[in-house]
Amino acid sequence: MDTTIDVKSFAPNGKQNGYNGKAKMINRKIKYESELSSDFKETIAELAHGEKLYGCIQCGTCSATCPVSHYMDYTPRKIIQMVREGFRDDVLKSSTVWLCASCYSCTVECPKGIKITDVMYALKREAISAGYFPKRFPTPVLAENFFAQVLNNGRNSEGPLLMKMYMKTNPFNALKNTMLAFRLWKTGRLTLKTEHTKDRKSLKKLLGSIDKQKEALAK
């Protein structure tokens, strides 16, 4: 055991060396195999229902066709490669996952038939369960609230949903959009009333059964 080296000791802001963040321009760009997660690609392939992602030829069609890739910290192509190589933490912490607008153009264009949008969904779920998403980042908050609302009511009510999201993430934004909300209300396109299905009991049973089956499966 004496021979193993703690790789973290090589970090530029580690205590062992003297940089202490003074040289911010210099970023560490090395990965050790021990930092990687070898089963990550299997996990994601399973969650995304496809092993095709192993066959990525890194052509970049996904990135080029993506309408938002230029805002992403890693382009979709890079994400696929990082998934394959087990860069779990970097992938799950990336903004790419949350910027994906689910427009499916990458899935349609991929010459290898990789369902990239589904990979992104898988990564979103994985990031949420790993608790990796940024706390005040609105997309996961929206997703979670949406989830709770549909669980309870069976339907989504856009007004209350957006209100809640803005309050949780950026109350300032809510103010910015007050005017818009008012106009929507005036044209009859927005209510603060909560919509719901009639038979909420059966819905509860349905979702409860899924939970039960999952628990049984986990055992």
Add this chain to the structure above:
Amino acid sequence: MPNPEKKEKKFEPKIVAFFCNWCTYTAADLAGVSRLKYAPNVRVIRIMCSGRVDPQFILQAFASGADGVLIGGCHPGDCHYSEGNYKMLRRFRLLQRVLKVLGIAEERCRLEWISASEGDKVKTVINDMVEKVRNLGPLSIPAKMSDIDEEIKELEKEINREEVPQHA
């Protein structure tokens, strides 16, 4: 005779396949060269043409204990001998009816067109068939026959036993 109870636990269907030399056998070779993994339950007999498959072979295979029979030939119009596969197709259609009446499920006897290039089809067809036959369970005609034939062996024993006291 393996213990039937044990057999049920790990039922591995036995499937006899007749593959035509030019298409399906070549495709099976291709599957091998491509290292495609498939269920080991199918044992192949090479014939020159699916037209050579005598319905007797299929019945014999079932009678000897096969749980399924697979016949592979060239696609219609592609037969190396121009029309042998059509001859097989016609026999197969009627044989299926005979088998049905005789209680052998349709899935146990299968005719597939697999061209020389379709190594992956060999794999999918075999896996699919093994799965379907596995779900059907063992056919085991020899075992069933020997069970039924027990009834006449019993009598034989009885006669041998009874004869002495009766006529002594």
Add this chain to the structure above:
Amino acid sequence: MRYLYYPGCSLKSTGKSYEESLLAVFKALKMDVVEINDWNCCGATAYMAVDETKAFAIAARNLALAEEQFNKEEEIHVIAPCSACYMVLLKTKMFLEQNLAEKGRIKNALKESGLNYEGKVKIRHPLDVLVNDIGVKEIAKAVTHPLKGVKVASYYGCQTVRPYSTFDDQREPHTMDDITAAIGAESVDWPLKTRCCGASLTGTIDRVGLPLSFMILKEASKRRADVVSTSCPLCQFNLECYQDNMNKQFRNDIHIGVVYFSQLMGLALGIDPKTLGMNRLFVPPENVYKIMKGGEKVYV
């Protein structure tokens, strides 16, 4: 043929005029359309990101409800006008066909809530139904006020034609353009028919979402479109309601009507604009109204 209609949440709120105009058009074309009883949310994009099995279960509930509502012998066609609903229902159906284990799980869950799903339902987009079942010829026949001279930029958005739908070309869709032609208007040839409008981001990360919408409107104006025709409540909301925000942010002055294709159809079929929910628009399609009244177009 009877159709079932699955509105989804948006068509009951922000997309109200989509529902109003679509049902009016269906009625005008003498289609027999019934709403699914007690439907629930499709699960949509955001939901998928949290719990996939539940998302599929909740979507499958709608499919099961559809089967329950129509008898066994009948073909069950469910019209889902919202792109997201359409895509999710289609995806659920296909997924359950392919992933048998998951199908079993969901069938069990449905059974516990007193439902059963056989897999008979066909999911249809209104564009698909109108072009492939009714046919452009029938539509053209029903037109009373052809929109001659109106230049329409057909905007399909992303999820209507991809990735699972097969009724139209994924890259160069044409069904909405076929309808545009049938109602006497003219289609603008433009490359952004299926480009993402950023709807799912505009509300959350507007820095990314807004430019996407802006580029679409900009190109439509540049190509002299009088109106943008949409087939998705999210696209319509996004492209229309944020026009003020866009103009402020990109120091521009874009004012282009963004309407549902069904609203344009309704106008051509002689339906009163109010019935079509045109009064709910923030940016009324002025040029369309002007041309219909025989006036001159004005480009802003």
Add this chain to the structure above:
Amino acid sequence: MPDKPKIGFYWCASCGGCEESVVDLAEDIVMVADAVDIVFWPVAMDFKKADVEAMEDGSILATMINGAIRTSEQEEMARLIRRKSKIVIAYGSCAHMGGIPSLANEFTREQILEYMYQEAPSVVNPEKTRPMLEFKHNSQTVTLPEIRNLVRTLDQVIDVDYYLPGCPPTPKLLKAAVLTLLSGEYPPKGTVLSPDEALCEECPRKESKPTDLAFKHFYRPHQILFDNKKCLLAQGVVCMGPATRAGCEALCINGNMPCSGCFGPTSRVRDQGAKILSSICSNIDPKEEIAIDAVLDDIPDPIGTFYRYGLASSLLRKKVMED
């Protein structure tokens, strides 16, 4: 007449036609009766089982058993006869291949009993009474033989030396067989005492068979009027002749009916039904599945058509009961 060879006849599951065929020897029967000593022939003379049991093992030269084996009694008798006879000849289609009785192998014993004693339209049996194997009456036990689960050919129960095929065998073949026995020059064991080639060889209509049949339809005998000169297959009638052993001199065809295969297959064939199926189907005209099926619909009962006499001796022997 101690020198005369002893001969026996016995019948199992059969219609009696085989017994009749012995009488069909006509004047030759006198020759037979002169040459041999018939020691056992229940249908014509009064014999009891005990009489046979009393005979010395191997004391009968040859016994001809006709009929399939379907009850315990028949089995018992077959075994008994086997012990008492030097040579056992399976006489007629039923003993040879199971015959028509073996079509019962398409069903289970239970199905048959249920039909016979409950479901048949002529039966009134609300109590669902069935024959019992044992019945006590006045302190006496009356027994009935048991019906077996399977109808068997004779050689599936006992060792058989020769086969005389046919339903029934022709007098000519019987006479030849008896002469062979008397000659003492026995053919190899297992021989079928009939020419080992197909019936077409001796068919009077052989000349009229065309080279190319290309079946588009099949007809059952009641569906068309046959041309009484032309090959029946050429008329679309399923004739088993090509797959059936010769020897009958085309009796049925001479009666303007197709061969139904009672002589069984040639020695090179294991399954007569499969062979005629193969031959006929290969010559069907269409190539498309749907069209092929349409032609095959003209053969509504393939088992009854191709296995009329031989289900018990076919490769599968019976309907398979899957668990």
Add this chain to the structure above:
Amino acid sequence: MSNTNGNGTIKGITPRIGFYICHCGHNIAAMVDVEKVQKFVASLPGVVVSRDYKYMCSDPGQELVQKDIKELKLNRIVVASCSPLLHEHTFRRAVEKAGLNPFFFHMVNIRENVSWVTDNREQATAKANALARAAIQRVFFHKSLETKKVPINPDVLIVGGGIAGIHAALTIANAGKHVYLVEREPTIGGHMAMFDKTFPTLDCAACILTPKMSSVKNHPNITLWTYSEVEKVEGFVGNYKVNIKRKPRYVIEELCVGCMDCIDACIYKEAKYPDEFNQGLSKRKPIYIPFPQATPQVVLFDPETCIDFKSHRCKKTCIEACDRKAIDLKQVPEYKEINVGTVILATGFKTYDAEKSPQYGYKKFPNVFTSLEIERIVNASGPTNGEVLTKEGNIPKSVGIIHCVGSRDEKAHKWCSRVCCMYSLKLAHLIKEHTGAEVYNFYIDMRTPGKGYEEFYDKLMNEGVHFVRGRVAEVTDWALIPEEEHKLTIRVEDTLIGVVRRIPVDMVVLAVGMEPREDAQDIRRMFNISCSTEGFFLERHPKLAPVSTFTDGIFIAGGCQGPRDIPDSVAQAGAAAAEALSLISAGSIELEPNTASIIESFCSGCKSCIPLCPYSAISFNEGTKKAVINEALCKGCGTCVAACPSGSIIQNLFEDEQIFSEIDGLLKFAGIELEEMEVVNA
């Protein structure tokens, strides 16, 4: 009715079987417990010796068998190794050398059928056991057979007059054998004739091809039939009968000298119809010659566009202009029947239809060209006399070349077309040379495996051509910034940098891949060969028999077998020619003796078999009233055997008893195997 008797003798012969199982290095031994199989077989009745060996096909392996045959007096041999399609002949020859009839041998395939396709060692071993047992049972019934030889007709048919067909034709003709070269188009030359320069040496394609084309035309041993198609093929190796249709040119080929006076005289003063040879980029008249070096130099009419064919009211100035009276507007198709011993198919390929990838805007934007169109444009004799211009007539300032169009794409073709990287480099060089434009190559992977190819890539990089590693998502006229206005913008991720780029260009070149011709399936049916999944003709073995097919005497060369460049096509054509010549000089070929025969004494003359034979090998002998098989015509399919209702036909190597015992061997063993597996798993 059992087929083998308990004491293991058949008709008085006691089989003495030798069994040999091959390890094939690790190929078999890694998955099959070879020793276990060897021991199991040793316990079977009739087996005298059972051995395993590292490589049975090696000389020592074969010698092992031969030694045993002699010393142990073996009379039956079973080898369990690879596919019989690979080594059956090897072992039969070895057995024959040891003095045993080669057909007392049987081969068990435990590599392709077992070790390579199974991932469980116990199951693989059990399967190998079953197959071996079946073979042991079967070989009991093998008989001594003689092989049959058929003579080879020395004439050769070559279908397709591209570079592969031309080279094969010249090779065979130079060897003194007669060749029929049949080409569908009015001229030979194929795709190569359309190219400008060839990579990597930049030789002018016409300069190196034209001499070969005229050699073909002038060669005494070559019968050249252009504008002709094969209609029907009958027969078999050594003796094929081929029917060929010669389409009417409406010009008598023997009389025309290619002076082109008739073309000048045509009532159309201007060319009006798209010129096929120039990819429709220029126009031709209804009477034309495809290109100046066309071989043969004979004009032809296009009846679709010639006025006289449509209205019969033309002044026929062309006929008047021809001194040699070569024009015959009443010409009808001519049918030829030839006999040849071997055939070489060199029917070539087709380029991918770029319209099927709409994201690149082919046919939508006028300045998007395919590579074949650019070949013609840069060619000095092409539609623009070698000037590279946009449709508007301007010299492009920037050109984008998009690689892999239609290749490496599940929605188009999965395969790599092999030639596009190199020809794109060549076109980049030529365009830059002609225009001085900025040239961008958009590639996924640069594939330059060939002599001098990597050096050519190197040269291009030094010439300042841009290389962007990324597959283009879209070519669009959607301008986002002023410099993109009125240009085509290419959207691509520069994957090496990790940034999405938008690059405006004046001209786009689509490097379209190679695909099988539309009628490849018809041709393959006609010649009774197979196609691989993608539709190219299937070779007998990808490595060891790359130009042979599963039908003896039919060889393939060039683009019809798969994407390849000129040097490879020529090499393959040479190989195919050598294969054909080797058959011709052997004079005859040995055939498998798997023919069928009728046992006369058993046949009842029912005629069931007669119509079933695809080769009309069965006839009815009116004298004996029995059917007879002509073994010279029989190809050994066995259909008649399966159909004979009285079991009177036997097929050598596939006799009923052989197959029945093989079935039994496979199955009887299965019971034991289950028990064995349970022991293993317990």
